[in-house]
Amino acid sequence: MKVEKSIILFFILFSFCLVAFAPLPNNNSNYNAAIVLKVIQDVKHKKPQTSWLTTKPSTQLETNDQLRTGEKSVAVVRFVDGSSLRVREKTIITIFADKRERGLIKNTKIDVGKMRFDVEKQQDDDEFIITTPTAVATIRGTSGLVNVLEDGQTILTVETGIVDVKALFGTQQSTSVEAGRTSIINRDGNISVNQANEQQLNEVRNSLKSNEKFIRVITPQGTFRVYYLDFE
Amino acid sequence: MKLVKSLLVILFLLSEINAQPSIRLVVFPELNTTDFAAFATVNDLQGAPRIFCAEINAPGQNVVMAGQVEWKKIGWNNFVEIAWFITKPFLARNLCNDDIGRVDVRIQDHRSNSNLIDENLQLGKPTGEYRLTVYLYDETGQNLLASDSKNLVFLNPAQTITIINPRSNQSYDAGNILVEWTPISGVSDYSIKVSERTDPNQSLEDALNRGTPLVNNRSVGNSTSVNLRDILERELRPGSEVVLQVSANIPGPAGGKKIFSEIINFSIINPESQYYQQLVQRFNNALRLLGDNELSRLFGDGQIDLSRVQIRREDGTIMTLEELINFLELNANNIIRVTKE
Incomplete structure (x- = not known):
């Protein structure tokens, strides 16, 4: 029974790794993925091998770079296609960009915290993906807010456009979230989609x-x- | 074949039409808000703001451009020339007033009516009707090729004074009432009148003109702000309601004229009142939400007397204490830090 459980656990972890990191870049070349447009208060960034450095406006973020915001802090990050992220306080993200033959894949992994996305309409072969500990969201010309709680639960509120969401656990449910709706993806892989309430819309x-x-x-x-x- | 020939003929005719030199005057809408002082320097256009452009279509030709500004004063029947200029020959291109007098477009001659320019400058802003005309000549400056003209009408709306601060129906501390108003042109000085409104049923006008005023048409020069405390003839009563009016004296024939602001009313905070005590409590609570900072500490220790606090937005406009408290209560999550200058 113990061996069975271990095998199941192994497969769960293995499949998680496969799914969570599937869209991430194959190469680790220093590709300039995004630029930090604005820094308010305490914002830091790092490369995989370095320690945290204070982020200043116009800092270039390469693929695999991490960015974190402190209390009452905000960073505005813009990608080469004009899409932008407003990384709210106490948030950690990792930027990935993979320039493939037929398109540019941008994947932002958010570990914890809140991040607003304003994504420009993506070209046919381009993709803009947000990965959280419990979900992968594919975005095409959409704005909204993703909030990752300490326990990994993801709350996604879509302001404009549609976002395709896929859970990373359980039966890996997937669904589309339309403007004005909020989706909650929990650690069991369950996805619920409801009309966003006033508080959620205000937060966006x-x-x-x-x-x-x-x-x-x-x-x-x-x-x-x-x-x-x-407001800007 | 016939069709091809016809098309060729049409193309030839079109190219002939295009070859006709033309000039089109483009006047920027900002001219409506441009100080006439800039406009009136048309006799020396270098350094002037961009107020008009001429689209010249005469490819490859050397041309001369002339410009004329005429003015029809309110009540007049005819236009009178204010300024005129003519350039030296230049290779045809689109140009704007601020290009004239520069490298390739030099002024050959100009004239202006200094009396009319002075009169316009005294008015302070465009008034009446102006006509801008541009003429395109060949390089000899003798043969007119094209011209264009635009009329600009300035309705000269009546000037008004708007009181920016204090604001109607707000409460202010007696020691910190800055009176601010919008300027108007041609003013020699502004006067302030302030009275107490003792009866809420009394009209604001009645209140202003009845009884002993707190400030009785006191001239404050041509400044557009004054601290009410500096001009008070008697003390403001805590808890009282006050009415205030600003007037502008504009010199002119027959004694000039006076322009009045609307009468506004506001209240004087009574530090003993329950309302004020509630404000203090709310401010204290709002500061607590901002975390540890020197302002919160000083206020918490009773070292800051709220009745002596002035609050200004980044653009310099005044906030009342109540407005600040409302703002802090509604935006606690958006406050990021408090620092001392």
Whole structure:
């Protein structure tokens, strides 16, 4: 019985690895996949072999590079095709890009946190993929927000367009999520799709806020600036 | 074959039509908001803002361009020339007013009516009707090839003063009321009138003109802001409602004229009131949500007197304390840090 369980576990892990990393690049060449357009507060990036470096605007991200945002921090990343990601606070992503003969595959792996995507319409052979610990989402000319909870559960709210989602576990269910709907993909591989509620829609709208502004509070003890995020 | 011949004839005719020199005047819509001072320097166009362009179609030809600006003052029947210029010959190309006087397009001659220009400058902005005409001549400057003209009508809407701050129906601390208003042209000075409105049923106009004013048509020069505290003739009462009007004095014949703003009303915060105490509590709660920072600490320790705090947005506009608190409450998740300048 123990051996059986181990074999099952092995196959689950093996199939997970196959599915999760199937769209990722075959080569590890230093392909400039994206550029960091904006950095607010604490944003760091690293290559597979290096330690975390402070990210500055116009930092180039190559395939396999990781980017992470600290508390109350935001990074705006743009891909060569004009698609952009707004990486919200306390989020870790890994960028992959694979220039194949017939198209460009962009895959962003999000381990935890929230990320808004505004994806330009993809050419026939191009793909824009977001991979989370529990799902793979294929996006073509779509905007929305993906939220990966600490336990790996994925909450995907689509603002415009359609996103195809496939669970990585269980029966590997797949479905399409239309604009105005939210999909939850749990660790068992179950996918539920419902009408997005007001809070979820607000969260998607708010995820566009990546413009730093301030209010000045002038007191006899000095002048303070209250910085906040606003729409671009 | 017949068809081919016909097509060739049509193509030939079209090319002949295209070969006719032409000039088309393009006036930028921004001219409506352009200060006339820039427009009136047409006799020396170098350095002027781009207000018009001429699309010249005379391929490969040397041409001369002339331009004329005429003005029909409000109440006049005819246009009068303000300025005129003519260039030296240049190879035909599209050009704009700010190209004239540069390398390949030099001014041959120009004239202007300095009295009319001065009159326009005094008006401060385009007023009445203007006609811009461009003429395209051959390189001798004698034979007119084409011309185009555009009329620009400025309706000269009545000038108004808008009070930017304080805002109607808001509450302000007595010590921190900055009165700000929009400027208008041709003003010698602005005056402020402030009174207390003792009866909520009283009209704002009645309130302004009845009783002893707090500020009685006090001139503040041509500045467009003043701290109310600096011009008060008597103290503002905490909890009272106040009405305020700004007027502009414009000198001119027969004593000039006065332009008045709308009358606005606002309240003076009473630090003893429950409303104020609630604001203090809400501000304290809102600051707590922002995490540890010096502003929160100072306020928490009672070192900051809210009645002496001024709040400004990034663009310099004023926020009331209540507006700031509402903002912090609604946007707690979007506040990223608080720093001291």
